[in-house]
Structures are given as structure tokens and as C-alpha cells.
Amino acid sequence: MAEAKLKEFMRMVIKKNPSEAEFHQAVEETARSIFPFLQKNPKYLKAKILERIIEPERVIMFRVPWLNDKGEVCLNRGYRIQMNSAIGPYKGGLRFHPTVNLGILKFLAFEQVFKNSLTTLPMGGAKGGSDFDPKGKSDNEVMKFCQSFMTELSKYIGPDTDVPAGDIGVGGREIGYLFGQYKRLKDEFTGVLTGKGLNWGGSLIRPEATGYGCVYFVQEMLKSKGQSISGKVCVISGSGNVAQYTTQKLIQLGAKVVTLSDSNGCVYDEHGIDEKKLDFVLELKNVRRGRIREYAQKFNCKYLENKRPWGATCDIAFPSATQNEISKEDAKVLVKNGCIAVGEGANMPTTPEGIKVFQDAKILFAPGKAANAGGVATSGLEMSQNSLRLSWSREEADERLHNIMIAIHQQCAKYGRKGKDIDYVTGANIGGFVKVADAMLDQGLV
Numbered sequence: 001m002a003e004a005k006l007k008e009f010m011r012m013v014i015k016k017n018p019s020e021a022e023f024h025q026a027v028e029e030t031a032r033s034i035f036p037f038l039q040k041n042p043k044y045l046k047a048k049i050l051e052r053i054i055e056p057e058r059v060i061m062f063r064v065p066w067l068n069d070k071g072e073v074c075l076n077r078g079y080r081i082q083m084n085s086a087i088g089p090y091k092g093g094l095r096f097h098p099t100v101n102l103g104i105l106k107f108l109a110f111e112q113v114f115k116n117s118l119t120t121l122p123m124g125g126a127k128g129g130s131d132f133d134p135k136g137k138s139d140n141e142v143m144k145f146c147q148s149f150m151t152e153l154s155k156y157i158g159p160d161t162d163v164p165a166g167d168i169g170v171g172g173r174e175i176g177y178l179f180g181q182y183k184r185l186k187d188e189f190t191g192v193l194t195g196k197g198l199n200w201g202g203s204l205i206r207p208e209a210t211g212y213g214c215v216y217f218v219q220e221m222l223k224s225k226g227q228s229i230s231g232k233v234c235v236i237s238g239s240g241n242v243a244q245y246t247t248q249k250l251i252q253l254g255a256k257v258v259t260l261s262d263s264n265g266c267v268y269d270e271h272g273i274d275e276k277k278l279d280f281v282l283e284l285k286n287v288r289r290g291r292i293r294e295y296a297q298k299f300n301c302k303y304l305e306n307k308r309p310w311g312a313t314c315d316i317a318f319p320s321a322t323q324n325e326i327s328k329e330d331a332k333v334l335v336k337n338g339c340i341a342v343g344e345g346a347n348m349p350t351t352p353e354g355i356k357v358f359q360d361a362k363i364l365f366a367p368g369k370a371a372n373a374g375g376v377a378t379s380g381l382e383m384s385q386n387s388l389r390l391s392w393s394r395e396e397a398d399e400r401l402h403n404i405m406i407a408i409h410q411q412c413a414k415y416g417r418k419g420k421d422i423d424y425v426t427g428a429n430i431g432g433f434v435k436v437a438d439a440m441l442d443q444g445l446v
């Protein structure tokens, strides 16, 4: 019965939002958890909260023209999906990647609503970005693009309405150019973006927060089974912001990280990545903007062209690159090789079939909504510091982040407990939903 209702609901979603496969996937995964909860709580059904929560409050699409270094006219498309503002101003990152389209940003904005709710902070959900590819562009070209992008976006954002941050392809450099242009246009210095530089309003720990937070969450999952991170062999995909700081925290906690990757391939270092090797990765990726294969050349280890790291034997996997990077087959290989836990640093990196493999095998599976919420949580802390016009110490920001990750774990346990185990997917979905749904009920037909 519930399955038939879900199918009917998904038919409506697909009909209304054609050609948005990732959005359909994200909605179905969430609706599957929430449907049984709605049957027990008909007030949400009557108010059609689920139908309303999947509909963005506003979608903004715009033209972004800019000049490249040869003086040629280039054109990209910009987006901002303002999904839900029931519990606070819109908040969510900007992604610059050639694959960006409306469906991908809607899936990310939808997930962001639940994630932000789980952080315990007052933040609504949004996402934005462009099909612009920063790879291979000069700093000057990236600046020109960011200035044109912000010229339009600035009309729709503000410190109390919508506060964007980074995501794939948007790091400290891009946030700087975007912030500079906003300040010029509005003639005001406000916390309109997060992920800012430390000497112009940024928060300590923000660059580290998503990776550190994901490790803190996995630590809580392991604790619930009487285990710890120390000594565990870990595989990580990606080599960007999330992958870098997941690696750093794992090294600090005594784990052994054996892989990193980028869109061209993956490195396998059987001796483990230590602090020194990680410094090389940070310089390679954040300054020289090179390829991960250089790591294999430098440290004389295996490089697997066009491969992902899921074939390596490990205790814990941290997918930290992009959506749908762990297929059903990958998940089976991980389980077969003894993987006991998965912490999703990326958003929706595991396909629905892959999640089923993990759940059937009863391994600890932390969905991105919960596991990678540390990034936006620390963005929330950056907003608080900007409003208070002060900055917290590294230790204070890190402690707040750690406590938030513990609180998210507790919410997942509250709504996802099944006997001795915790179903983190159900826990995160219902935990994130309730707060937003109740606020929507309180606020009438919004």
C-alpha cells in the first residue's frame, strides 16, 4: 500500500519536473523514509507538507556573459534555487562545474533543507551555481566570470535573506571575487557569503569543517558499536576541500588513508598518506591546481587511470567527490572487502541500489545530509560571528562543530532507531523534516 502511494507520488514528481533525474532520486529517497511517518502524523498529510517541501519557493536562472583572456565573449548560465525559508534565511553553496543544470541544483537545494534543519541552527535551504568550468581558466578569467555572476545574483541575496557559500569548483578564491563584487555593488560590508578569508570576516575551521565533521560523525557511529577510528584503513574519493580535510582529521585520529582521486583517476598509497604527503596534495590542488596523478609520481605509488577507489580493501569509505559515485557493484565490492562503515562527505554519492547493499549488509551508513552537515553548520557559525562582529578561536569553533555533529547523530538515533541498530537514512530524513514541517504548519500557507 505504502509502496503504491509512493509510486503514485513519484509519478506526479516526474511529470511536474521532467528531465531532472537527480532531483527525482533525492525526492524518492527522502519520501520513502517519510511516508510511514506521515501516515502516523496526518496533520502533515492534511497540510500537504511533502508536496510543498519539494517545490522551490523560487528559482532564479540568469545569463552570465564575460570576456576571456583573448577578448572573446563567453556565455554561461547562472542559477539560484531558493528552496525553503521556513526556519531561517536561505543558505547553501554555489557549484561551478560543466555538469551543472537545474535538476542537479534542485536535488542539492532539496537535500540542503533537511541538512540545515539537522544542524540545529536557524537556516533555510538553497543551492546555486553555474555550468562554468574553472578548470584551465586563469585567475583573471575566474574573476571576470565571478564578477558577472555576482552582478546578477546580488539582486536576490543578502545577509538576512540568502547567504551562499562554496561547493564543487567554488573555494576561497571564488568566494573572494564574489564577495568583492557584492561589496562594490551594494557598498556594504556584510556576511552575505560564507567561506570568506580569515582577515575579511571568515571563520576559523570553515575550510576544514565538512571533512572534520564527517569524521566526527563516523566516530559517533563507531562509538555506538564500541569501536574507534584509530588504526582503521580508510579510502577517500576526491582530492578537493572535503577530501583534504577528511584526510587530515583521520591522520590526527590515527587512521590510515590509502586513496585519493580526481576526475581523471585514483592514487593508492599502501603506506598511507601522512601530514607531509597531505601538504603536497594541498599545494597541488589549491595552489598549482594540478592532477592527482602527480602524487603517484612524487611518492612512487599506484595510479589507476579513470578508476575510483572502491576496489581497495578498507574498513571505512569516505566518498567525497560527487553524486552517484558508488554504484551497486562498487558497494558490493566494498562490503566483500570488509568495509564496516561509510561516511558520505559528498552529496548523494551512493546510488539507491548501493545504499540498499550497505543496509542489507548492516554496515554503518551515514548519508550526506547528516555526515557532511558540518560545513554548513560552520557557515552558520560564521554568520553568527559576522552579526556579532567578533571571531571565535580555532578551538571554540572546532568544539562547536564537534558538538553539532554529536547532536546530529543523536537526532538520527532518535528517529532512526531499529532495535539495537540505527537506520541513519530514516533518522536523518525524519529528523530534518520535522522541524521544517512544524515551522511550515505554524506559518500557514507558505
Ligand code: NDP
Residues within 6 Å of the ligand: 166, 167, 168, 169, 170, 171, 210, 237, 238, 239, 240, 241, 242, 243, 261, 262, 263, 264, 320, 321, 322, 323, 345, 346, 347, 372, 373, 375, 376
Ligand atoms: P572541490 O571542488 O573542492 O573538489 C571536488 C573533488 O571531486 C575534486 O577532486 C574533483 O576532481 C572531484 N570531482 C568532482 N566532480 C567529479 C566527477 N564528476 N567525477 C569524478 N570526480 C569528480 O569540491 P568539494 O570538496 O567542496 O565538494 C565535494 C563534494 O562534497 C560535493 O558533492 C559537494 O556537494 C559536497 N559538499 C561540500 C561541502 C563543502 O563545504 N565544500 C559541504 C557539503 C557537501 P576534479 O578536480 O578532477 O574535478
